[in-house]
Amino acid sequence: EAGVTQFPSHSVIEKGQTVTLRCDPISGHDNLYWYRRVMGKEIKFLLHFVKESKQDESGMPNNRFLAERTGGTYSTLKVQPAELEDSGVYFCASSQGAGSGTQYFGPGTRLLVL
């Protein structure tokens, strides 16, 4: 069974540009989560999808971030326009159930904004 995959693995962009990150969850997992780790800090929750619906987006930093999950399969996270403080590692995770279910993490996308 394939795990959670993320693309790209690395991205280097200039301030003001746009970047789109993609996450493919484990097949059949209705729950999809986005997290971010900025340098020197802990991993922080961004948002949670149940199928194609946003269940909780309380962790999204601001309106420069847009997450979608059309059709309830893969998800994209777009940052537009990117700022220096957006640099970090963006993780995606998926689970069958919410609550106490195991969340399986992808390898992350390392984003560097110059």
Next chain:
Amino acid sequence: KNQVEQSPQSLIILEGKNCTLQCNYTVSPFSNLRWYKQDTGRGPVSLTIMTFSENTKSNGRYTATLDADTKQSSLHITASQLSDSASYICVAGSSNTGKLIFGQGTTLQVKP
């Protein structure tokens, strides 16, 4: 404010030795406590998940404990191996939606 604190920040032990990592959490509403292992350059991998009613959970050489009254958890690693070198992250689950609050992690280095 929801937060998870871990100690020590880093730890070096010799191969074959045991070690215990500590975690204190302030999360409300609290649902569950997880420990993850994260190798460099990879995503976190789940080791254990305990609900508030569970006191201990084992996964091979890893044993986690939970005291929901004092809001403390520990992860004990027995007979350490070189492959145990990684960051160990304590994570508290809030409410029943799956939202997770992460600690900063303990970096463990196992030396031969």
